[in-house]
Amino acid sequence: xxxxxxxxxxxxxxxxxxxxxxxxxxxxxxxxxxxxxxxxxxxxxxxxxxxxxxxxxxxxxxxxxxxxxxxxxxxxxxxxxxxxxxxxxxxxxxxxxxxxxxxxxxxxxxxxxxxxxxxxxxxxxxxxxxxxxxxxxxxxxxxxxxxxxxxxxxxxxxxxxxxxxxxxxxxxxxxxxxxxxxxxxxxxxxxxxxxxxxxxxxxxxxxxxxxxxxxxxxxxxxxxxxxxxxxxxxxxxxxxxxxxxxxxxxxxxxxxxxxxxxxxxxxxxxxxxxxxxxxxxxxxxxxxxxxxxxxxxxxxxxxxxxx
Ligand SMILES: [Zn+2]
Numbered sequence: 485x486x487x488x489x490x491x492x493x494x495x496x497x498x499x500x501x502x503x504x505x506x507x508x509x510x511x512x513x514x515x516x517x518x519x520x521x522x523x524x525x526x527x528x529x530x531x532x533x534x535x536x537x538x539x540x541x542x543x544x545x546x547x548x549x550x551x552x553x554x555x556x557x558x559x560x561x562x563x564x565x566x567x568x569x570x571x572x573x574x575x576x577x578x579x580x581x582x583x584x585x586x587x588x589x590x591x592x593x594x595x596x597x598x599x600x601x602x603x604x605x606x607x608x609x610x611x612x613x614x615x616x617x618x619x620x621x622x623x624x625x626x627x628x629x630x631x632x633x634x635x636x637x638x639x640x641x642x643x644x645x646x647x648x649x650x651x652x653x654x655x656x657x658x659x660x661x662x663x664x665x666x667x668x669x670x671x672x673x674x675x676x677x678x679x680x681x682x683x684x685x686x687x688x689x690x691x692x693x694x695x696x697x698x699x700x701x702x703x704x705x706x707x708x709x710x711x712x713x714x715x716x717x718x719x720x721x722x723x724x725x726x727x728x729x730x731x732x733x734x735x736x737x738x739x740x741x742x743x744x745x746x747x748x749x750x751x752x753x754x755x756x757x758x759x760x761x762x763x764x765x766x767x768x769x770x771x772x773x774x775x776x777x778x779x780x781x782x783x784x785x786x787x788x789x790x791x
Contacts (some may be wrong), residue, residue: 485548485593487586498556498590501538501547503531509543510600510696514689515590516548518555518571518604520555520562520657522674525605528685539699543585546597548590560676569602572653575662591655595662600696601636602666603689604655606785607681612772614684614708615639615739615789617721619657619667622649626663633665639690639695640669641706644788645719645771670771684708696715711741714769719789722768726751728759733777734786740770747788751779766790 489498514532516525529549536545550556559565568583576588594602606617618638624630628665637644651657659666669688672681687706694701726732730751736742742764751760768788779785 485589487589487673494506495603498548498553499550501549502542502544504544505542507542509698510692511543511597512545513546513597513599514545514605515551515602515655516605517556517781518551519606520552520558520560522607523556524607524677524681524685525551526579527677528605528680528689530673531682536615538725541700543696544700551590552662569730571655572651574600574653574655574658589648591658595659595664599664601657601692602659602664603692604666604668606668606670607672607684608670609721609772610673610675610775612670612672613679614669614671615645615771617670618644619654619660620650621657621660622650625661629660629665630661633660633667636665636692637667640667641691641709642669642688643710643714643719643789645721647721658676688769711769715742717791719769719791722788722790723784724762724765724786724788726760726762726783726785727781729762729780730759731777732774732779733765734773735769738772742768742770742788766787
């Protein structure tokens, strides 16, 4: 799909993949690399398509494996040419900014196919565990689509985590508000392909396809190993920020359970004097921590799935 003609008349295009069974059935869309530095979803889509060529029983799967080729080539989250975040530009605008125009094209083609579910594949911090991220929506236009999204989130085999901030330009948010169930999957580290994360992502998506009877169910459904205490818990996504400058030392790892008040990180100045201890706000699981150990007042230090 053509998205742009550059000043040298070169054409920028989005690769579009499709596989359709002769038997009618659900329509699934997979999208990856809307943030150009979040690369592992590209490979997950490639692996899934290789598999589906032999195994798709009904319905259709479509994919944009490389939604932001411009950001990808420069290892940037953004549409580098305009420094815009494509995942804050939906549903897009025909006569809008570059990012809004690209978003509009993607949104139109995806919604036109009336999908059963759209999975948008992302990566969180370098040190993070995978989870299924559900949008926070203040005024839900299509409660049925939101309820279905919640059910799908449990079928991924990943930890379902509800956002606590409304992100109105987000792809999945706008799909749900159009009546299309959609999840953002956060699948481990950005920047480089981690084969373990690829395996987790592929299995999680296969769970969904098996649940919709689009493929034969695997011998055993995938479930990301998590502490027993989290079984059937609903989690809220919380960031904790620092209020001082310094060097961050992390006291807990992604995947660990923490108790309310437990120290999770300490910030020291250049002489080694303790400036701040960050304590968990509530009983939670650590989802990830900052890619850098540099802290300024307001730096996001750690993210949690709060019980
Ligand atoms: Zn992302």
